[in-house]
Amino acid sequence: MTWLGWAVMGASLYFVALRLNSEWQTIRHWRPDGLAIGVMAAGCIGYAFACLFLASAWHSLLKGLGVSGLRWSIPVGVFAQSQIGKYLPGNFFHVVGRQIMGRQFGISHNVLAASTLYEFVGLVAAATTVAIPTALSFGLLQKQNYPSYFWPFALLAILILLVARHLTKNRWPHLLNGQVAIALFQAYLNYLLFFIIAGLLLVALGTLFDSRALEPVPAFHLVGIFALSWLAGFLTPGAPSGLGVRESVIVLGLQHLSPDAPAALIAMLLRVMTISGDMLFFFLGGSLIPVSQKQFQ
Numbered sequence: 001m002t003w004l005g006w007a008v009m010g011a012s013l014y015f016v017a018l019r020l021n022s023e024w025q026t027i028r029h030w031r032p033d034g035l036a037i038g039v040m041a042a043g044c045i046g047y048a049f050a051c052l053f054l055a056s057a058w059h060s061l062l063k064g065l066g067v068s069g070l071r072w073s074i075p076v077g078v079f080a081q082s083q084i085g086k087y088l089p090g091n092f093f094h095v096v097g098r099q100i101m102g103r104q105f106g107i108s109h110n111v112l113a114a115s116t117l118y119e120f121v122g123l124v125a126a127a128t129t130v131a132i133p134t135a136l137s138f139g140l141l142q143k144q145n146y147p148s149y150f151w152p153f154a155l156l157a158i159l160i161l162l163v164a165r166h167l168t169k170n171r172w173p174h175l176l177n178g179q180v181a182i183a184l185f186q187a188y189l190n191y192l193l194f195f196i197i198a199g200l201l202l203v204a205l206g207t208l209f210d211s212r213a214l215e216p217v218p219a220f221h222l223v224g225i226f227a228l229s230w231l232a233g234f235l236t237p238g239a240p241s242g243l244g245v246r247e248s249v250i251v252l253g254l255q256h257l258s259p260d261a262p263a264a265l266i267a268m269l270l271r272v273m274t275i276s277g278d279m280l281f282f283f284l285g286g287s288l289i290p291v292s293q294k295q296f297q
């Protein structure tokens with residue numbers, strides 16, 4: 001699975017490189033002015049702010065799973081300090097880091113593993129919700145296209161159900177109660193806010209270029225393209241933070257909506273904004289708590 005993911009990432013990077021080459025004249029003559037620098041800086045801050053909703057969702061899941069007395073700053077700090085691990089090859093070290101750091105505050109491995117499972121479900125559900133209008137406009141949900149994506153998602157859903165059944169059978173019967181359902185819904189709402197805020201960064205980047213290129217494109221379509229790109233990167237095993245995969249989906253989406261838009265350049269600038277935002281969140285969010293300090297004995 002990991003080798004397959006790396007192959008997809010490599011092919012995606014090659015596709016984006018080809019698109020960058022075709023846009024070279026535009027890129028060569030583009031010079032960031034004060035507006036561009038301001039948008040990039042604001043986008044960095046905006047993405048760091050959006051990451052707060054991811055951390056808040058994880059906090060809600062932990063509370064729903066029975067972790068009491070946990071200050072909001074602790075899961076935010078742990079989430080921020082571990083989240084940077086997604087950029088390492090394999091795209092799973094952020095989960096491992098959260099598991100290790102969570103134990104320093106007395107949270108059981110079972111609860112941490114369960115929160116990861118529900119986080120996966122909530123993120124995929126929220127990204128799909130935001131992406132549906134754009135997918136409809138692209139014709140991805142037309143009846144004749146069902147076989148191309150139905151079976152992978154059906155198998156994924158079956159796998160999630162089997163894992164959830166295994167985790168909840170005998171050992172964790174409390175994982176399917178009403179409290180967890182409420183927590184999962186709260187997390188889902190936080191994930192929706194994350195995708196909307198992060199997707200608006202793509203809208204902001206569109207203002208830096210010829211307005212005629214992206215003028216006819218509704219903002220919600222650009223937000224949907226971001227959600228689609230995130231979903232594709234998230235479901236590609238081994239790709240660090242969806243590297244290459246997200247950019248290729250953004251390029252394809254912008255090409256479909258506006259062929260004249262500098263799609264590859266916009267995708268690269270968005271990656272710069274998200275990496276910078278993750279770093280800002282790492283330093284600011286991670287400073288909320290000293291990781292060595294144990295809240296639970």
